[in-house]
Amino acid sequence: MKIDLPTKTIQRLTLYHSILRDYIFKEVPSISSQQIASLLKIDDSQVRKDITFCHVQGKTKIGYDVAELKKAIEKLLGFEKSKDVFIVGAGNLGLALAKHDDFKDYGLDILALFDVDDDKVAQVINGKKIFHISKLNNLVNRMNVEIAILTVPHQVAQSVANQLVKSKIKYIWNFTPVVLDLPDNIKVCNENLVGNFLNFTKN
Amino acid sequence: MKIDLPTKTIQRLTLYHSILRDYIFKEVPSISSQQIASLLKIDDSQVRKDITFCHVQGKTKIGYDVAELKKAIEKLLGFEKSKDVFIVGAGNLGLALAKHDDFKDYGLDILALFDVDDDKVAQVINGKKIFHISKLNNLVNRMNVEIAILTVPHQVAQSVANQLVKSKIKYIWNFTPVVLDLPDNIKVCNENLVGNFLNFTKN
Structure with missing residues (x-):
């Protein structure tokens, strides 16, 4: 990880990643912060704040590109460095x-x-x-x-x-x-x- | 639980309880906040603060009675109510x-x-x-x-x-x-x- 993310942010980002994997499996191309927030029963402003660390932009009324956001989380959390x-x-x-x-x-x-x-x-x-x-x-x-x-x-x-x-x-x-x-x-x-x-x- | 303890306090109290079980097993009758703090690599003022919830008094230079503190944690966290x-x-x-x-x-x-x-x-x-x-x-x-x-x-x-x-x-x-x-x-x-x-x- 290049930046020192707060413990709880890392916890939440791994859960967002699980959701994104499931969306890819179901071939759903986009996801909103509200959809993520609803699954985790948290506030969607929290989701948007966490995603700012990923430098990924969502589109109004569409949301985030699932594959792009998933890759960005993987890069941010260093999943590729085993x-x-x-x-x-x-x-x-x-x-x-x-x-x-x-x-x-x-x-x-x-x-x-x-x-x-x-x-x-x-x-x-x-x-x-x-x-x-x-x-x-x-x-x-x-x-x-x-x-x-x-x-x-x-x-x-x-x-x-x-x-x-x-x-x-x-x-x-x-x-x-x-x-x-x-x-x-x-x-x-x-x-x-x-x-x-x-x-x-x-x- | 009668009082609404913070999440992290509950986490720490269960770890103190594990330490106390081990002390009872080893037949060590007393324990200081410093000994608990040192095992968990946290500050002993944090340990003393958590233990105030248990209403157990430690003795200067001796510390807490292991059996008394263990029972107090069990009561506080409701271990007896299965x-x-x-x-x-x-x-x-x-x-x-x-x-x-x-x-x-x-x-x-x-x-x-x-x-x-x-x-x-x-x-x-x-x-x-x-x-x-x-x-x-x-x-x-x-x-x-x-x-x-x-x-x-x-x-x-x-x-x-x-x-x-x-x-x-x-x-x-x-x-x-x-x-x-x-x-x-x-x-x-x-x-x-x-x-x-x-x-x-x-x-």
């Missing part, structure tokens, strides 16, 4: 993420999975091989991977995270319910599902 | 969420799963039965369930959501990458993984 990712923990959640084909369209390229279970090792999931976790540091170095998705059982989350810290991993996307104790040079994103649920259902 | 939930889509992600034992501690009680695959129907996952999706409306009514977790393939997300709308479901927690077109009386929470990833790795 980031390599390892999944650590090949349980149900790890496998679900590995099978999530959409990620690649958004510049998130899952290269391989790691697990301690010898029965899983060497299996290939959606084109991605599962390696034994003892191979992790070696492959992080050889493949120059900086991002790990952590989907191990919560009992071992901290110890596996400690192992990641010793490798060249710089970003840990934490899907476990454990708050990890990590040095300041590691960036963590806690996927806080419980917090989302509580916010969502509070009213 | 909310019943159905999972719609028993693929890898649906199964991973069904196996997520922590949810019940946070007042999220998954009662059953639904799928179209006859091979999956009647299986029991972590004590939760998989029903054919044709049974959904009937069971929503009989069991008075208002919350659905949507984990179906993206190709059928909208059509399954339409079916949920016809039942008494009021909340859809959408784990698919599709922006759903839904009436205003349905509350949706989009689990926007791509947006989180882009924000997390933008620097």
Whole structure:
């Protein structure tokens, strides 16, 4: 990304992109800010403001060209510059993420999975091989991977995270319910599902 | 929840709760705001401010009583008042969420799963039965369930959501990458993984 977009703008732009993909699939050529706003139940002035970052002009009474706006969002958010990712923990959640084909369209390229279970090792999931976790540091170095998705059982989350810290991993996307104790040079994103649920259902 | 807490406060309080669970597991009796702040890499004045909502007093040089603070957060966030939930889509992600034992501690009680695959129907996952999706409306009514977790393939997300709308479901927690077109009386929470990833790795 060339400019430092606000967190919530990035969140909304990815949702606009999902809507545009659907419009392209349905062969609808144009979309208005009101249509986007209505699907997301937000204000259309917010949509127009977000789209100014894309430098795309809409036409009165027609709206935005779907393909043009989609490409502009992809350029703005850097989807074409792929980031390599390892999944650590090949349980149900790890496998679900590995099978999530959409990620690649958004510049998130899952290269391989790691697990301690010898029965899983060497299996290939959606084109991605599962390696034994003892191979992790070696492959992080050889493949120059900086991002790990952590989907191990919560009992071992901290110890596996400690192992990641010793490798060249710089970003840990934490899907476990454990708050990890990590040095300041590691960036963590806690996927806080419980917090989302509580916010969502509070009213 | 008795008071309307800000979204980010709820997010942080659930993370403090995870830390407190870990402290209880390790039999550490007290915790300071600095210790919590350091784990989450946030300011300790923020932690103290959030904890004022819990009406728990810390002691100078000792900190908060771990068990007392944990209970106060549970009361504040309403963990004891369980909310019943159905999972719609028993693929890898649906199964991973069904196996997520922590949810019940946070007042999220998954009662059953639904799928179209006859091979999956009647299986029991972590004590939760998989029903054919044709049974959904009937069971929503009989069991008075208002919350659905949507984990179906993206190709059928909208059509399954339409079916949920016809039942008494009021909340859809959408784990698919599709922006759903839904009436205003349905509350949706989009689990926007791509947006989180882009924000997390933008620097």
